Amino acid sequence: MIPSISLSDGMSIPQLGLGVWQVPDDVAITVVADALAAGYRSVDTAAIYGNERGVGAGFARSGLGRDAVHLTTKVWNSDHGYDEALAAVRASLSRLAVEQLDLVLIHWPAPAQDRYVDTWQALLQARADGLARSVGVSNFQPAHLTRLADETGEMPPINQVELHPHFQQAGLRAFHREHGIVTEAWSPLGQGSVLGDPVIGEIASGHGVSPAQVILRWHLQLGNVVIPKSVQVERLRQNLDVFGFELSAEEFARIARLETGKRVGPDPDTFG
Ligand code: A2P
Numbered sequence: 001m002i003p004s005i006s007l008s009d010g011m012s013i014p015q016l017g018l019g020v021w022q023v024p025d026d027v028a029i030t031v032v033a034d035a036l037a038a039g040y041r042s043v044d045t046a047a048i049y050g051n052e053r054g055v056g057a058g059f060a061r062s063g064l065g066r067d068a069v070h071l072t073t074k075v076w077n078s079d080h081g082y083d084e085a086l087a088a089v090r091a092s093l094s095r096l097a098v099e100q101l102d103l104v105l106i107h108w109p110a111p112a113q114d115r116y117v118d119t120w121q122a123l124l125q126a127r128a129d130g131l132a133r134s135v136g137v138s139n140f141q142p143a144h145l146t147r148l149a150d151e152t153g154e155m156p157p158i159n160q161v162e163l164h165p166h167f168q169q170a171g172l173r174a175f176h177r178e179h180g181i182v183t184e185a186w187s188p189l190g191q192g193s194v195l196g197d198p199v200i201g202e203i204a205s206g207h208g209v210s211p212a213q214v215i216l217r218w219h220l221q222l223g224n225v226v227i228p229k230s231v232q233v234e235r236l237r238q239n240l241d242v243f244g245f246e247l248s249a250e251e252f253a254r255i256a257r258l259e260t261g262k263r264v265g266p267d268p269d270t271f272g
Contacts, residue, residue, distance in 0.1 A: 001243065002041060005225055007157035008180045011134040013103065014070055015220060016240065017042025019186065019227035025054040027231060032058025034233050036069065039240055044160075044186075044227040046074035046107055047092055056096035066098060074107035074138055075123070077272035080115035085122035089131050104132040105160055109144040110272030116144065117151050124154060134158070138186070139268040142175045149179075158182040162265045163224065164190035165200065165215060165258040173222070184225040189215055191264050199254050207245045216242045218255055 004012040018035040020028055020043065028051040032043055036059065045055045052073060059069055073096065079088035089104055104123055109116045116137075123135035136158035137145070149155040159176060163169045163185035176183045189195055189212055200211045207214065212228070216239055219226040228239045247255075266272075 001039065002240075005182055005223070007134055007182055008155070009134055009157045011102070011157075013072075013134075013158070013182070013184075013225055014042040015225050016040075016216070016242070017044055017070065017072075017225070017227045018236070019044050019229035020051055020055060021046070021049055021186075021229055023049070023051055023054075023229065023231055025051040028054025029057045029061065031231050031236075033061040035236050036062035036064055038233070038237050040236070041068060042070040042072070042227070044072040045096075046076065047079070047088060048074070048076040048107065052092055052095035053097075056098060060097065066100075070102040071096065071098060072103040072105065073101055074105040075119060076107050077110045077113070080106075080110055080113050080119045082118045082122045082125075085119040086126060089123070089126045093131060100130060101132040103134045103136060103158070105136050105138040105158075106140075108139045108266075108272040109137070109141070109268055111144065111269060113272065117148060120148050120152055120154075120156075124152065136160070139271070141268055142172065144268075145175070145179070145181070155179055156181060158184055158225070160184035160186050160225075161268075162187055162263055163219075164188055165194050165197065165218065165255050166190050166260045167263055168256070168259050170259075182225060183223070184227070185219055186227060187264060188219050188224070188226040188228050193264060194258075197258060199258060203247070203251050203254065209242075209245060210238060212239060213242050214247070217245065217247055218252070221247055221252070
């Protein structure tokens with residue numbers, strides 16, 4: 001039911017998954033188990049979220065086989081560097097209580113540290129060692145991606161970035177298209193800030209769906225991988241119910257005009 005998006009490394013990722021940023025460890029168990037019971041087959045966490053144990057426990061509680069669920073985690077800014085990043089991947093595996101991740105991302109380039117190329121080498125090694133099926137990056141700008149490809153010969157197959165109707169990343173998406181990189185959107189609802197937008201509201205009324213469903217549909221039609229976060233079962237279900245309607249070209253044009261140029265999260269060129 002949830003489409004899969006192919007990655008340039010030969011693997012794939014469900015186009016819609018559950019994000020668990022800001023979900024406490026003890027709540028994550030229930031949310032992940034609820035989401036998997038509702039039909040989600042992908043969960044996106046990170047070492048810094050402090051809930052990898054809960055995510056792993058929620059997966060275990062679901063009773064689903066390891067192959068049925070795509071698990072992503074991320075290496076935090078304090079673990080940049082070859083040895084540090086490899087150790088961080090092993091620590092995440094231990095907390096999640098699984099033997100292999102489906103996807104490990106460098107969480108932020110943290111360019112001031114100037115270590116993300118070493119970290120990328122470590123993730124490539126982690127993949128070669130079987131600790132991860134795919135490796136990729138998050139919050140990378142074109143200059144950072146180009147440097148990885150130039151210095152290691154391997155362009156990441158996926159980049160997870162802030163992306164929603166108020167911050168659409170048109171330039172970065174074009175760069176991704178040109179280089180075969182899948183775009184994954186974090187905070188696809190703008191951390192909830194886009195839900196009250198009147199244009200989104202009008203489009204939602206026209207289709208008899210919620211604002212969240214319109215925004216998620218917009219992402220899916222753009223080809224983005226999305227990981228909306230919710231801790232409420234009803235919203236988890238609603239966010240999954242986005243395959244039964246289609247936004248028109250005219251509705252797309254209206255949403256294109258909602259760009260504000262303003263991020264809700266940090267600037268990747270200076271953060272970390
Ligand atoms: P909650 O977890 O209480 O449901 P994003 O994924 O862009 O960061 O957005 C997450 C925010 O949007 C959270 O505050 C979440 O709240 C809220 N949210 C998620 N899904 C929905 C929905 N279908 N309707 C309304 N709010 C939602």
